[in-house]
Amino acid sequence: MHPPEIRARVRALRARGHNIRSVARSLDLPYTTVWHWCVDRPEPTQVNSAVRCFRCRPELTGPTDPTAYAYLLGLYLGDGHLVTSDRVPVLRIYCTDTWPNLIEACDAAMRAVLANRIQRIQKQGCVAVQSTGKHWPCLIPQHGPGKKHQRPIVLAAWQRDILTSHAGHFVRGLFHSDGCRVSNRVTVRGREYAYPRYMFVNESSDIMGLCQWALDLLGIAWAMNRRNSLSVARREAVAALDRHVGPKS
Template structure:
């Protein structure tokens, strides 16, 4: 299939309600390619952030790409910071150099949700993916002074249905920021076993409860192995989470 035909098919699937991830899987294309074809269009880039902030547009209740919003919110709650000052607010999410795919996915999500421009600032061992925008506080009401685990983190009424419809994308953001998929090794009666396991670590009780809530929405078993650490280890549970999260890249 020629690129123009594939682009048209991707846009047709997106128009009927398929998520960017679903379209990418259907057409065996990279997520970023589908996103650029369906979301990052020239006419959209010309709009100011005020015209791309769904919270400020009359008659608009949901983001253009709710899956991208759910993913970005998960990243923000894990490794993000929204600096609000007399100047333009800036959203920063820090991604390890070890995961270039995560850096790209974060960039793509910011653009899909609000950003016209995204900067990547190299730090020691990580990249600060950042975007300036007056309307970021509208979309991330969990921002505030101080560390997240020292203040309440509560979903706004309008955020809850978005995450209820896209819990897998929200969990992907949480696990991509403060989680990991590891090979767990145990020895039973002298015999060694290796099995995959997801871990999520966060000092905020509220954010941990949001992670638990998302897993419950998908019917995925979990347990707390420490005060600030959640584990998904049952074979069927790991397989289910693989379909939504998967290893970092």
């Protein structure tokens, strides 16, 4: 059984004009599976966002794809912006051109959570992946005027419940936006050694605290090397984080 986020990625690629064979090859899926999802039983092209908003439908206990929601929230807290001053709210996630698969993953997560349509606006050095929807503010209550590090960022109780069960996907979103995996080089007794470590940098002490909280849930050791910079450097901790985050691509 393939997770909903894989189906969302398949349909997102098809919507941008890729043929079934190329989609199947790029995602390492059987041709017949992609054909079945896109041709035999295609997803409706438009679904009212109110129908998909689990915060406005009391019969829904949570998002249909909580892993995609946890990942998308991590991306938003790092490189996202929710505009509520327009006639219809717009969620934008800024993804660097360097990592095209990150752009695809962001697109797929938006579709899995709420979006019917996605726009990609090319900026200098990055792409703004954006979606309009009246119910984005329901799902991302951390939005507000000004920069995130200049206002409180606090999880709602229902968000904390989702992220507690899907901390790995939340951490993945955080590190895919404001984190990196680097090779750290040190010299000991005249010999140079290199070892991998993860870095997460964010000016918001609240967002940094959420990253620390999620890493603690996963049992991954971390340390603050600067006021706004977190490091995961122990060999076993890096290996554990690799299983949840992995390199950007």
